[in-house]
Amino acid sequence: MVKTVILAEKPSQAQAYAQAFKQSSKKDGYFEIKDPLFSGPTVITFGFGHLVELAQPGEYAEKWQKWSLQTLPIFPQNYRFQVADSKKKQFHIVERLLQRADVIIVATDSDREGENIAWSIIHQAQAFSDEKTYQRLWINSMEKDVIYKGFQELRPGMDYYPFYKEAQTRQIADWLIGMNGSQLYTLSLQKRGISGVFSIGRVQTPTLAIVHKRQKEIEQFKPEPFFELDAKIQAENGEFIAHLDPHQRFKTKEEVTTYLEKCKIDQEHVMGQITQVEKKKKKTPSPLLFSLSSLQSKINQIYKASASQTLEAVQKLYEAKLLTYPRTDTPFITTNEFTYLVTQLQKYTHFLGYQGELPQQKARKRYVDDKKVQEHHAIIPTKQVPTAERFARLPQLQQQIYQLVMQTTIAMFAPDYTYEETVIHTTFEQATFKAIGKVPLLEGWKGLFPKSKKQNAKEDDLLPKVVVDEAVSGEMLVVEKKTQAPKPFTEGTLLTAMKTANKQVEDEEASQILKEIEGIGTEATRASIIETLKHKEYIRLEKNQLIVTKKGALLSEALGNHSLLASAEMTAKWERYLKKIGQQTGTQENFLANIQKFILHLLQTVPNEIAQLQVNTDDFIPKPTGKVIGKCPRCQHELVEKKGFYGCIAYPNCRFTLSTHFRQKKLTKKNIEELLAGNETLVTGIKTEEKTTYQIKIRCNEKGYLNPVSQAEAT
Template sequence: MKTVILAEKPSQAKAYAEAFQQRKKRDGYYEINDPLFTGEVTITYGFGHLVDMVPPGAYEQRWARWSLENLPIFPETFQYEVPTDKKAQFAIVKKELQSADTIIVATDGDREGEAIAWSIIRQAKAFSKEKKYLRLWINSLEKEAIYDGFKNLRPGEYYFPKYKEAKARQNADWLIGMNGSPLYSLLLQNKGIDGSFSLGRVQTPTLYMIFKLQEEIKHFKKEPYFEGEGEIRHQNGQFIGKMEPKRSFKTSEALTAELQNLGAHIGVQEGQINQVIKKEKQLRSPRLFSLSSLQSKMNQMMKASAKATLEAVQGLYESKFLSYPRTDSPYITDNEHHYLVQRLDKYKGFLGAETIETPELFPKKRYVDASKVQEHHAIIPTKTIPTKERFSKLSRLQQAVYLQVLQTTIAMFARNYIYEETTVLTAVNELKLKSIGKVPIQQGWQAILNTGKKKKKDLQKLPVIQEGELVEVELKSLEKETQPPKPYNEGTLITAMKTAGKTLDDNEAQEILKEVEGIGTEATRANIIENLKQRHYIEVKKNELFVTSKGVTLCKAVASEPLLTSAEMTARWEGYLRKIGENQGTPEVFLENIKKFILHLLESVPQQIQQVDLSKEVTGTRQIKALEKKNDQLGRCPKCQNGIVMLYPKVATCLNPECDFKLWPIVAKKKLTKTNLRELLSKRKTSKVIKGFTGKKGNFDAVLVLKEDLTIGFEFPWMNKVKTEEEP
């Protein structure tokens, strides 16, 4: 009897192998010997996906060429292939799986993990009724957790519907991409728009969310308004009061008239303390982290991208310091709560927080609720705590992620933060002014978790005041402006994707999105954002996301197709995909509906594109085409600050037609690298000394600098001197 364990990647297989008594590394797999198993046991692995869908041309030669006449592209059956660079490992995996009596699926425990495992098993022709299939389901790569997981394997067929769900999603995305992308690209090219445009089930509505907000900001017109505020002077101190109820006025005259109505006026007058209300309030510690909430937090704290945070927490998971990262749950079960309590003192010791009280060791429903943990629990520290030396070798982002997760977890055991809130109502005849002050009573969990800067309104400390006391009140008219919404950053976009259902009118769609957590999944949202960047639909400037000219073009083109621009499409699709995963729906029905949708696009989009005004986008064709050649982009123009500097064979120029900035790649007979040129644009100087320049007095070495007048100069660090290009 032979048992083969199929892991997702080499590092995972290595962690599994190290959990057993004896192991021997072979080419592409491990041999295992452990009392847990009888017979021959091996662990083999993929490199993530070992199997991909074939391109359209593999079905029919005519489909290899983009042509409107060749659409729709509907294969009778979908075919798969092993990429050339993965064939050697696949051959090893295939041999192992075919020789197995029992196959243990040990890829990541999610929909994508099922897709990876079963696509490999089926491509290897190792799927048969004679074999037994089991499933490993764990939340940690610690030896103890792995071994416990192998002692408590689950039936493999229980998760097979998740594979059917993932496969249906993959097939649907392929159909949308292979039909929608050429359809829109060719029609846009007919209108003079150069470049290729890709569409995606989640990618396109996400892009449109950013575009809609960008348009709202672009067309936002600031409007002045006025508010009344009083500076209240008491013998024990002064403080600020706001009009109660809170009101704003379009003109200063309207505010003045209302004050007069209430028996008050701008300037100094007498007032009286009407009410002093004191209330004790409490704040509970933040919820534990799902992947999305952690990505949002790290973007807020460190401007880290969603992808960077996912990679950091994945690395901590593989280092056995944090639990499984791709989770959408902020809850844990009693099992996790138990081991956290057991190791609480050690966690506090790592943070140097031994003196901070954490007396609430009972499971609180806010954090511990097994009924709300479907696949994986919240991201929490494992039983393995890094040594100070090991921690120091982690990247800066990994250190920040680990500390944030650890502090948030420990805060769960601390008391609530308690403060006294004092509300003072001051009267000037009929005018009421409201003042709020807060004084901490019990730090509780805030002693563990740094909550960041407090808002100004929370910092007002009121003097000791008694009801009925007279005060001096100076009323002021404050002129303010309405403010546009802020652009998305990756943190707020992740949150918007997760809560997209709140913007829908369709109640059923709202409920679906509520259950599936918006558009995309915890595992895919970071990749969706990265794809939008890589396809040059969006760019990041100072941690804010902006739609490029190419992205604007696509958004205008798809604006007439609501199923391509809103979360409603994802709600409907995810709803039925979930039914497939629960064995209540079939991939065949789902894909038939996708095909009907594509036929609708083929019929309606040509007329829609014809009616769209893309005159501005046609003039930007040069920049869109340049976006396709990312390797030749050097960076943002230092002169106009808007255009992209593009490298051509003899010169680098700004793509903004109104800008004349140029940068020559050959300086003093030395050809500069793209890295050199990019550093000149981004940092105004090269990071290293460049060797091999030729001047009037012979060869020399120097650091290049981009001077204030945007000409190139030479810097000689050892001489502390900058010269022009002509001087050496």
């Protein structure tokens, strides 16, 4: 009999655990373990993420099998969980092992969702019992020594059980919103003649709203001209440009002229003097280490890869044991990781071909902070460094990601970038102008990163040597500019907007909660949310910019009166109460009761609001997918061939249909043309029961029904 079962979240995690022990052997769906840590038979088994999922509405009642406004709301009495067919084989292996275990060690990811995955499997396997002991592995790294130490310091499993209830509550609430909201909006919009499915989600809908709001700002933006005042200054040792200080914007050229007259300055030639020269030595530390979102944003910015492509690539690097766990939301590491990085520096610098000094070998709070690593630390290289041959075999995106993570990690040990900043103040009569220039003194960590063409083209502003009280001459430059529209979102900037969604919420408490939980979605789900929005055709990608489609804009407009559905504030309100469930001061029943009240409110108000929505249904007529046989006589849209009839692509707005046959005789191309033109047409060769044939003239009415207009004649 199995004494101890270690339950991992996925196969790669289980394998990493197995390799940390003295002896392991792989079986079908699990690993057998032998190690002094465990006194009896021990195995490691695994899920495929969520082995267990909520059942579909049709599993509860026949009336919920088909979408209908009349059968809403969908509020099951008890929520059922099931295993997808593709995962049943593994589930049965896990089920058998858990039922036979005396001790179950939850070793899924160290977070709320990890608890949900583990305990959902344990309950579905009917392995939740007072007779069993439950323990929890809680680690932040997949390094062998950290894994082993974690198993030496297991925590009581039931201490984390409330977090499972918290996560399950969120899961059910998301299901309720999705199942009811998607049907409600889809069917209500179909009544307005809009075909297609409109899915609603707590994270995807606010994300769409973020992109739509930005797009509207761009579309409604009207550039306005403005003017700035600069001075071209001629000093003894050279010429330079300075800007009016303090900075001012002028609406017209006349305002600039008035300002110059007020300051008693001649525009073309004026004498002045250097009034202040400041020189400061400044340092810039290397970039922060990468969380998943910041890595996805940077890779999108540099290489235009999508968030999901980056996640897939970094996951592969993690499974290859080249990078640490990717789904992390922090840019910090612990002292443990810093210590092992120091011991590996020679290998890392050899891989990069970097020969510069690495003097920063004491942990700095900017990068190393044990208190700020709650679940997983920043993405860094592991102790395993690929050979040149192995690295060359990696796909290009994996190479680019690994290289960037390695450079950013090593930069933490390199000297700060040091430069001298010179600020020159020049006074002409009653106006002062300021010029700022930089002179690099020590390249430091910047030497790890190859300069781009843009960086090479933009050299640091060099200023001539000047002294206080030096006399100079100047020419006033009136610079005309225009206000700029906001930039469209890229996947990288949208990820940042999702993570900082608190900035878009007015309610102070809600904003603070969103700041604490780092916005909407999680590091693991944000990429899939963006992919979902693309798949649902709410947004599309054009030259690395995200554009809202007409379908996406319509849904955003339809949600307008229910800002909670389209706002990150819903996540904040949920988290406020979900936290209480985790702290055992709130209940799942109360939370779900409030979700149901919200859904009932939507059912009462949304159909009416959508009925009054201003919408051009022609914008949502799908492109013809079948053979086009002509124009619909009712609406002039395309008529396409279906099975046994011709139908208008504007359905359900236009319900015109035309049969392909009349009395079992297939209509000719000429017949169809004449009928669609509103004329009579002669159908010949119609067979009788006596095997003779006849012909007859027919016409179609406004609905497409075929009616005889003359007596049948034998042929």
